[in-house]
Amino acid sequence: MSILGTRVVRTEDPLFLTRGAVYTDDLTDERLTGALHVTFVRSQVAHGRILSVDTSAALEAPGVVAVVTATDLTDLAPIPAGFPFVDKAVIRPWLASDVVRFVGELIAVVLTEDRYQGEDAAEMVVVDIDPLPAVVGTQAAARDEVLLFPDVGTNVYAAFGEPAPEDFFAGCEVVVSQRIVNQRVAPVPLETRAAAAVWGEDGRVTIWCSNQGAQAAKMEIASWLGLDPSLVHLITPAVGGGFGAKIGADPEFALIAQVAKIVGRPVRWSESRSENLVGMLHGRAQDQVVTIGGRRDGTVEAYSLVVDQDAGAYPRLGVVLPTLTMLMAGGVYAFAKVHAQARVLGTNTTSIGAYRGAGRPEATAAVERAVDLFAAELGMDPADVRRKNVIPAFDSPHTTSMGATYDTGNYAAALDKALEAAGYADLRAEQARRREAGDVRQLGIGLSVYVEITGAGGEAGAASENATVEVHPDGTATVLTGTSPHGQGHATAWAMIASDQLGIPLEKITVLHGDTDLIPRGGGTMGSRSLQQGGAAVHQAAGELVELAKKRAAEKLEANPEDLVVDQGLAGLAVRGTPGVGITFAELAADEQLLVQTTFSANGPTFPFGAHVVVVEVDVESGKTEVVRLIAVDDAGTILNPLLADGQRHGGFAQGVAQALLEEVLYDSDGNPTTSTLADYPFISATELPSFELVEMATPTPMNPLGAKGIGEAGTIGSTPATQNAVIDAVAHLGVRHIDMPTTPMRVFRAIQQAQQGGN
Amino acid sequence: MQVSITVNGQQRTDEVEPRLLLAHYLRETCGLTATNIGCDSTSCGACTVVVDGLSVKSCTVLAAQADGAQVTTLEGLAGSDGELHPVQAAFRAEHGLQCGFCTSGMVMAAIGVLADNPDPTDREVREGLEGNLCRCTGYHNIVRAVRTAAQAGPAAGQVPQAQEVVQ
Numbered sequence: 001m002s003i004l005g006t007r008v009v010r011t012e013d014p015l016f017l018t019r020g021a022v023y024t025d026d027l028t029d030e031r032l033t034g035a036l037h038v039t040f041v042r043s044q045v046a047h048g049r050i051l052s053v054d055t056s057a058a059l060e061a062p063g064v065v066a067v068v069t070a071t072d073l074t075d076l077a078p079i080p081a082g083f084p085f086v087d088k089a090v091i092r093p094w095l096a097s098d099v100v101r102f103v104g105e106l107i108a109v110v111l112t113e114d115r116y117q118g119e120d121a122a123e124m125v126v127v128d129i130d131p132l133p134a135v136v137g138t139q140a141a142a143r144d145e146v147l148l149f150p151d152v153g154t155n156v157y158a159a160f161g162e163p164a165p166e167d168f169f170a171g172c173e174v175v176v177s178q179r180i181v182n183q184r185v186a187p188v189p190l191e192t193r194a195a196a197a198v199w200g201e202d203g204r205v206t207i208w209c210s211n212q213g214a215q216a217a218k219m220e221i222a223s224w225l226g227l228d229p230s231l232v233h234l235i236t237p238a239v240g241g242g243f244g245a246k247i248g249a250d251p252e253f254a255l256i257a258q259v260a261k262i263v264g265r266p267v268r269w270s271e272s273r274s275e276n277l278v279g280m281l282h283g284r285a286q287d288q289v290v291t292i293g294g295r296r297d298g299t300v301e302a303y304s305l306v307v308d309q310d311a312g313a314y315p316r317l318g319v320v321l322p323t324l325t326m327l328m329a330g331g332v333y334a335f336a337k338v339h340a341q342a343r344v345l346g347t348n349t350t351s352i353g354a355y356r357g358a359g360r361p362e363a364t365a366a367v368e369r370a371v372d373l374f375a376a377e378l379g380m381d382p383a384d385v386r387r388k389n390v391i392p393a394f395d396s397p398h399t400t401s402m403g404a405t406y407d408t409g410n411y412a413a414a415l416d417k418a419l420e421a422a423g424y425a426d427l428r429a430e431q432a433r434r435r436e437a438g439d440v441r442q443l444g445i446g447l448s449v450y451v452e453i454t455g456a457g458g459e460a461g462a463a464s465e466n467a468t469v470e471v472h473p474d475g476t477a478t479v480l481t482g483t484s485p486h487g488q489g490h491a492t493a494w495a496m497i498a499s500d501q502l503g504i505p506l507e508k509i510t511v512l513h514g515d516t517d518l519i520p521r522g523g524g525t526m527g528s529r530s531l532q533q534g535g536a537a538v539h540q541a542a543g544e545l546v547e548l549a550k551k552r553a554a555e556k557l558e559a560n561p562e563d564l565v566v567d568q569g570l571a572g573l574a575v576r577g578t579p580g581v582g583i584t585f586a587e588l589a590a591d592e593q594l595l596v597q598t599t600f601s602a603n604g605p606t607f608p609f610g611a612h613v614v615v616v617e618v619d620v621e622s623g624k625t626e627v628v629r630l631i632a633v634d635d636a637g638t639i640l641n642p643l644l645a646d647g648q649r650h651g652g653f654a655q656g657v658a659q660a661l662l663e664e665v666l667y668d669s670d671g672n673p674t675t676s677t678l679a680d681y682p683f684i685s686a687t688e689l690p691s692f693e694l695v696e697m698a699t700p701t702p703m704n705p706l707g708a709k710g711i712g713e714a715g716t717i718g719s720t721p722a723t724q725n726a727v728i729d730a731v732a733h734l735g736v737r738h739i740d741m742p743t744t745p746m747r748v749f750r751a752i753q754q755a756q757q758g759g760n
Numbered sequence: 761m762q763v764s765i766t767v768n769g770q771q772r773t774d775e776v777e778p779r780l781l782l783a784h785y786l787r788e789t790c791g792l793t794a795t796n797i798g799c800d801s802t803s804c805g806a807c808t809v810v811v812d813g814l815s816v817k818s819c820t821v822l823a824a825q826a827d828g829a830q831v832t833t834l835e836g837l838a839g840s841d842g843e844l845h846p847v848q849a850a851f852r853a854e855h856g857l858q859c860g861f862c863t864s865g866m867v868m869a870a871i872g873v874l875a876d877n878p879d880p881t882d883r884e885v886r887e888g889l890e891g892n893l894c895r896c897t898g899y900h901n902i903v904r905a906v907r908t909a910a911q912a913g914p915a916a917g918q919v920p921q922a923q924e925v926v927q
Contacts, residue, residue, distance in 0.1 A: 009852055016860035017848040018838050020794030023861065028791070115784070116777065190798045190806055190861040190895055240796070240861025241895050273799035487859030487896045643855045647897060651858065654898030678803035678893070686886040686899040715898075 021238035024194035038269035039118030046671020063117030070097035104278030134671030141345035161341035172293030191240020198266035213524015236514030239486035244354030283355020318352025324359030368721035444730025454528035454710025467537035482522020483534035503568035528710020537600035606709035612722035618730035623749030638707030652715020658684035660723035768836030785823035805892030808865035815872030846912035856905035858896035875917035
């Protein structure tokens with residue numbers, strides 16, 4: 001029986017559970033002996049003109065070896081925007097010396113013999129800044145009264161799409177519109193950012209850093225520092241979570257390498273959480289306007305989504321997130337007309353990047369809220385409106401009006417499975433009972449049906465990934481992958497795939513990643529791409545290795561290659577119909593290196609889908625919400641290891657509920673962050689979540705031979721709107737029609753009060 | 761200043777700065793890097809260790825305060841034959857970890873929860889682990905792991921060196 005599809009516990013766990021994995025700050029590599037500690041001096045002003053940076057006192061402080069400022073980096077070109085459609089004048093200084101544009105912007109680098117000395121000395125660097133008015137929020141940015149880059153003449157970094165035609169909703173019997181905030185959140189991987197660097201006598205730099213893809217990070221750093229990529233060796237140690245925020249390289253990583261060169265010693269850096277909450281990319285941060293129109297029978301005829309994306313101060317991946325939001329705007333629905341448009345605006349805040357789902361959760365949140373608003377306006381059950389409008393089941397490609405080609409889908413079935421598992425009719429009856437009785441704790445039932453795009457990018461921007469499989473003479477095997485696991489369990493999963501084809505047991509298979517000398521190419525782990533591309537590459541490599549082995553074994557066994565079959569028990573090849581005649585892969589490897597390196601190219605991206613039902617109890621006197629149930633159908637095609645897939649779902653659900661109920665990065669009107677520690681940022685805890693109810697559904701994709709779609713982000717995409725819709729549903733009978741995320745007790749309480757005073 | 765601390769059953773004496781945090785003492789002076797640091801506000805619990813039978817956040821204790829104390833970290837849990845502690849074994853069986861960064865603190869805190877309450881309900885586990893944050897698992901499998909570990913009996917709430925652990 002194949003190991004694929006079975007629940008296999010992780011081979012990487014014993015290390016994590018006994019000694020702990022080696023994260024960047026744990027490194028004891030001898031090349032880092034005597035490394036100096038880096039402490040960054042960051043702007044505490046959101047927008048202002050630097051008058052002076054005085055390092056004299058810091059230079060006298062104990063343990064200080066150097067303090068690097070902008071004047072030490074004049075041979076480095078500033079960091080370009082990185083997107084061809086963004087004005088070339090939008091550039092980022094390595095260390096600010098003229099204007100600062102967000103709290104957390106880098107100003108100086110303090111190098112000390114030990115960590116504590118660095119914190120002391122950094123406080124002694126005196127930075128005098130003349131404040132300018134700060135641009136906070138997309139509305140202020142769009143007014144263009146204060147400009148981040150006066151030479152550019154506008155805060156609009158990019159614009160996508162055209163306005164909807166004036167008659168877009170003509171003929172609709174009902175039209176509903178709503179302004180929706182998809183708030184800024186902090187990714188908060190438990191491991192903050194960390195890096196170390198050392199230059200060799202050969203002129204090469206070795207950089208260790210916490211990231212989601214060594215190869216892309218290396219290319220970015222090499223480009224920024226003006227180095228030939230062959231001079232950069234990047235190693236990814238164990239990584240304590242990424243969630244999109246560790247995609248590519250951050251300027252800090254390149255600076256670590258540069259200051260190591262300046263001081264001629266190895267250096268290392270690991271940031272504090274309060275530094276992380278202003279220095280690491282944030283996610284989401286869209287202001288949306290949805291408009292939905294259709295017939296009184298519940299048929300939606302036209303849907304429009306207009307997005308203002310907050311990019312933060314400097315362009316990062318956030319600049320292109322709205323294009324994914326636009327692509328997925330229509331979601332699972334067969335709306336006759338879909339319109340989407342977006343602007344991207346610079347503000348005096350931390351830059352926006354990818355965060356679990358990256359552009360797609362924002363699309364789903366908007367359309368799922370819009371469908372609920374439409375249903376509420378008509379007085380229809382939101383499940384009925386969804387059933388009426390979803391794209392009918394399809395198993396050959398379906399191209400949407402936004403230009404996405406969905407691979408396979410059966411949205412109505414996903415919804416029905418979720419509703420059945422939830423006991424939807426009973427829940428509605430209980431809700432009616434509590435409403436009738438005027439209970440303090442009202443029941444809310446929230447739905448979402450989602451589809452998302454996964455595996456859109458990959459190695460060199462294409463939907464591809466490479467893998468190497470080698471069997472050694474001792475019977476062990478090594479798998480090299482261009483993916484970059486940081487919790488996903490690739491060491492187990494990729495070994496399962498190789499084991500399934502070669503018969504070599506899991507414990508004899510080592511999976512390596514994240515070393516650019518060993519694995520020069522790779523697309524990393526992001527966008528829920530790893531299994532469908534990286535796993536498929538391992539599958540292909542192992543298959544090609546079997547074919548190579550057959551050719552070699554045929555000679556030895558004096559048999560036709562076509563008569564050779566893999567003998568799982570032997571971990572080798574046997575002659576069909578001739579018991580006892582065979583040869584192991586290990587024996588073949590002893591004669592000649594048995595290694596295959598290959599690149600898998602997917603037929604295209606995949607579109608996992610599902611339906612979530614969230615049940616909440618809302619205390620209408622305090623506004624407090626408790627999530628009591630979360631029922632989820634997440635169809636990610638064929639499942640390789642349900643243990644790992646379910647783990648991805650669980651984590652996704654939690655981050656979705658967190659955004660819907662709790663988490664938000666806040667700034668005051670001067671651009672000061674007010675949620676820059678974990679005491680202030682309400683990171684979701686175990687007490688704020690239920691155990692989850694998972695419903696299985698698997699519709700394979702033809703895009704790869706594993707039949708797998710992405711599962712990393714789906715949970716977040718489905719659970720966020722289902723939770724928000726549930727909270728609003730709990731108080732809908734009191735006249736509330738919308739509450740923005742996070743639906744905090746204060747917001748719920750105020751929404752009830754406003755509704756009862758006649759407006760919402 | 762000088763401190764004498766018994767770490768995972770081994771007594772050691774070190775010269776430390778008075779302001780050195782126990783978390784940094786364990787990581788940098790003792791080289792025990794399973795104990796991680798995830799915040800600077802005693803919020804995340806990644807640095808949780810057991811000190812004289814109490815599960816504590818080692819980022820909020822000075823090494824000087826631990827002078828004379830018995831400290832157990834994740835590295836001190838498994839038997840000399842490599843046999844996993846019941847909580848370690850349960851975290852693996854139930855997939856209670858993904859990126860692993862919170863895991864050390866989560867395991868040490870879970871031992872504290874089970875010391876206090878050998879047979880907790882889901883809700884009691886959740887309340888007991890409220891001070892330990894995880895971004896990967898949604899806590900679902902961590903709760904299951906702690907419930908599974910409880911089935912091993914009193915050993916699940918104890919650390920080696922016969923320390924009695926209370927929360």
